[in-house]
Amino acid sequence: MATEILMPALSPTMEEGTLAKWLVKEGDTVKSGDILAEIETDKATMEFEAVDEGIVGKLLIAEGTQGVKVNTPIAVLVEEGESADAAPAAKAEPTPAAAEAPAAAPAQAAAPAPAPVVDQSPDWPEGTPMKTMTVREALREAMEEEMTRDDTVFLMGEEVGEYQGAYKISQGLLDKFGPRRVVDTPISEIGFAGIGTGAAMAGLRPIVEFMTFNFAMQAMDHIINSAAKTLYMSGGQMGAPMVFRGPNGAAARVAAQHSQDYAAWFAQIPGLKVVMPYSAADAKGLLKQAIRDNNPVVFLENEILYGRSFEVPDLEDFTIPFGKAKVVRQGRDVTLVSFGIGMTHALEAAEKLAGEGIEAEVIDLRTLRPIDYATVIASVQKTNRCVTVEEGFPVCSIGNHLSAYIMENAFDYLDAPVINCTGKDVPMPYAANLEKHALITSDEVVAAVKKVTYR
């Protein structure tokens, strides 16, 4: 049977091209793989190969013709003893999906605000005995408990084993679980992040420790492209249930390459969950939750907070759900929204403000993906003013995102523009006085609150 040869699409964007040259003539016998013609696209001149065997019955488009649309018949291939006229009248091929006008799916305005159904239920039962514990101990206990509970959980990273952890978060774990489950790696961030992700795709639950998140930049491809996207790209067949954790943000006097808050970077990626705890109880409950979660979780700790002590529930097992912010301090005059070490400045500012008769409500977001918008909106509806507090850079910060969200969903409740308190828009300097100036301070938060409360 005669078959039509159609003008091919030779690149993802080609719609038409020039039939530069025929390399066969009518009557030639061709087989699969033979070059039929040269076709010019906007990018290059390409050879066009035969797919079927046959005899060139007729060349329908003369060489040199420009603007030949993709899928136009350009030649007819016949079998031995067959006439070119036997070619089927150019039948209307079903319009290929690719050429179809995009289905009318108007870009929806951002999803309407969820009616703020606020969950401020207590994280643990009333009357639970508490114990004092540092963030460091809380993180270690979380890993120890989860590794005891589930044999597929293991820890890998630089100096996590014999050295007992560069920041001593994994102290004692090697002794308890052995080298099968506490794996010291060489200094190879992209390599071990990739190996960890592969192990997760195969069903293990790795905790990949970065000595600091600054070094995770070397591994960004695996966090984003391999871990976060696989579930979607596989149509739900496999994902990467794992945790990437380590200290994030500025420590002290370690300058630009070791002092950066990556919260906003990771929070942008669908497929990741992003956690940034402040207190020891949250660090423990959220890390346990992260290890059990079936998705890749970026867990951002803070070196300065490691040594701080907090009250932690003395329970055999407790977790804190993602997407549930915590109202840490009640107030009626202004909402302060923060997370991670930003909470230090927010709480300090609230204390100072209280002394001046301004009652600030302080919300700890705790997780940045998902974000608990409802708690923020409900608070803003009450206080009518909002200041966000974070250590990261100002451009495209978490605060910027919240401002936009509040404007879209609670505009009529606002009595003043939302102000974002952030770190300064400079690489972190080394000099002590400059470093202090680059970081967010509680005085800046106080000043911002006075501005939105017109005091």
Added chain:
Amino acid sequence: MVRKPAAKESTSNVSRDELLKYYRDMLLIRRFEEKAGQLYGMGLIGGFCHLYIGQEAVVVGLEAAAKEGDKRITSYRDHGHMLACGMEARGVMAELTGRSGGYSKGKGGSMHMFSREKHFYGGHGIVAAQVPLGAGLAFADKYRGNDNVTFAYFGDGAANQGQVYETYNMAELWNLPVVFVIENNQYAMGTSMKRSTKSTTLFGRGEAFGIKGEQVDGMDVLAVKAAAEKAVAQCRAGNGPYILEVMTYRYRGHSMSDPAKYRTREEVQKMRDERDAIEHVRDLLLTGKHASEDDLKAIDKEIKDIVNDSAEFAKESPEPALEELWTDIYAEEKSA
């Protein structure tokens, strides 16, 4: 047709059934890829589409050494690997056309397909990312204490990425059961090996890490199989990784939109005429009187039917429902 005999024809231990299987499996890949090229030309397949034509003996030879539970992972030139490990032609083709019947429900495309059932872990679009991921799959098998092996395929182009060497180091350090298969088709997109490295071999780079390896004629499926069996045996025995540098050749461009100005048409034609892997097995079948021309014609017809059926399925399978945009971003429940 003039065929150069492979260095040593090791057909004595090969059964008729095996030869027929290799013939069939390689032919399926080639005809499938030709059809994919055709559908791309018709605008039914979009984006990037990297064909495997010419390299069929690599993956078919490696698969001959695999057993149930072994894992495989590769780059974006992945259609051949999926067919060779038993994934359905229909599901692969329908993914190429972006339809709901595809392996990833149309959300992955040519470069991103997976099968939990067949232990195929992708389909990865970032050059060399699959190498540490593959070592991670092997890590999981070692962790669980089974004797499964992972095949981590990558090209001569990927061999110049740093993460390959971080992976070599850890794979050998931890004795991971992974076979690194370098499919050396001699061109990293348009850059020949000569223009990208002064190394004369790629497997030899493993030596620095203590990893054994060898170069194999990738146009001879029996040679690939023999080398694969040796590599796999070493890994199953717990003796760590192994590198196979399989010398092969792709007949088509790097992707569909490759003007192919970096090599001559004669060079390509010479490989097709003298070293074609499918013709090689065909010759063995015919000269060894294992099969007649008619037998092979029947196989050709059978393959053509499978491929045409996959193309029909891929055209008729509906596009994914718009709700699919919002599914599979997060896995729901947490583990028990």
